[in-house]
Amino acid sequence: MAMVVKLLQPVESDLETLLSDLRNLIGADHPILQAAAEHLFSAGGKRIRPGIVLLLSRALSPTGDLSPRHRRLAEITEMIHTASLVHDDVVDEAATRRGVATVHSRFNHRVAVLAGDFLFAQASWHLANLDNLEVVKLLSRVIMDLADGEVKQGLFRYNTRQSFETYIEKSYCKTASLIANSARAAGVLADLNEEHLVQLYRFGRQLGLAFQVVDDILDFTGSDQQLGKPAASDLVSGYLTAPVLYALEEKPMLADLIEGKFNQGIDLEQALELVRNSEAINRSRTLAEGFAREAHKSIQWLPSSEACNALLALPDFVISRLS
Structure with a gap:
């Protein structure tokens, strides 16, 4: 904080x-x-x-x-x-x-x-x-994406056959769309050219995705206090995130526990162990770091200022939440 x-x-x-x-x-x-x-x-x-x-x-x-x-x-x-x-x-x-x-x-x-x-x-x-019609379109799209993300999340609960693309799409809708489209909107109001508007959108998109993947890792590694909610609450609710989808590739028996909605007392603990004892957390971290690097790269053209320095430090801050 x-x-x-x-x-x-x-x-x-x-x-x-x-x-x-x-x-x-x-x-x-x-x-x-x-x-x-x-x-x-x-x-x-x-x-x-x-x-x-x-x-x-x-x-x-x-x-x-x-x-x-x-x-x-x-x-x-x-x-x-x-x-x-x-x-x-x-x-x-x-x-x-x-x-x-x-x-x-x-x-x-x-x-x-x-x-x-x-x-x-x-x-x-x-x-x-x-x-400003373009800004209205950008932020209206966000409201649509938020609803779309919530519906997608509900439809794919406990579904171990969902694709990684579905997870990224849902993460974009729920977290990254607002940052990406409001960043582009700030550029529109500043009369920037299209090339720079695309870069601002990319900054927000990749930063938002990094933020979401880090949140999803912390669901397995963070404390209740750090998360502001009970640890593993996403998994309990049947929301399959990057660590779970990666773990499923290594530990097929995880699918049975998820599809059974952890109905046996020890199922959830077993599922958490399978995720933690796989390469899933490391792979998810690599994914988040990739998004953060891309976000940083997208705004290196901004003129030097205190505000610019803070923006350039944001992707590192997002990843630092894991340490």
């Missing part, structure tokens, strides 16, 4: 402004929804996604200043991300996130679904008011 704070230091005051602006944007028309939103925005997340948008916006600005439209883009990014977390928590029936009660456990499922919808609607409204 300290490392994240350090990396986001160039936009620390921007992020504080963003949080107070978000509270104002939500408005007081719906007391219960506002209470839910207040709870979400004060839940102490790392704010990496809006932080990336703000860092990119400062790195792309000739004066280093933020335009109001770039600030609003960062706010929309955080709204979309928060809305998706509310819905994810309902689907996963998670009682806490990062040690804080989830919206549906603090209020109820109905309020949580409505609060998520409310935030998506608010994001769409503020997005339309940016008056």
Whole structure:
């Protein structure tokens, strides 16, 4: 966490402004929804996604200043991300996130679904008011991808015959699409050429995929406290990630345990041992490192600045979570 704070230091005051602006944007028309939103925005997340948008916006600005439209883009990014977390928590029936009660456990499922919808609607409204059709298309695509990723994840639960491509696609939809498309949107608002827009999108895509693969490794190697949720919770839920898919290639008997949904008391422990005693964790790490290298390479053309240095350090930070 300290490392994240350090990396986001160039936009620390921007992020504080963003949080107070978000509270104002939500408005007081719906007391219960506002209470839910207040709870979400004060839940102490790392704010990496809006932080990336703000860092990119400062790195792309000739004066280093933020335009109001770039600030609003960062706010929309955080709204979309928060809305998706509310819905994810309902689907996963998670009682806490990062040690804080989830919206549906603090209020109820109905309020949580409505609060998520409310935030998506608010994001769409503020997005339309940016008056930039390309940015509207980019961020609308993210909202579609988030829903698509959640559906894909549900459809492939406990399915040991899914392809690695399915896993990458799902990871892109759930994690990388928001970072990739909001990075490109920051470039669009800065009037960049197509070549640089493609590089910004690639930066966000590869960084998001590295982030997801690292999260998936930590599901097997991290502590409950480090994860903000019980370890191995993805596997228990039947979500097959890179370490499991790699382990299945080496340990075919793992498939029986997964397809049986760990119905015997020792099945889960056995499955964890099979994953940990294979090359799966090492192979997953190599995969994440490859994505991180590609992300770093994609933005080396940015002019030197404090914000640029922070962005270039992000891929290494993502991998450092494994040490």
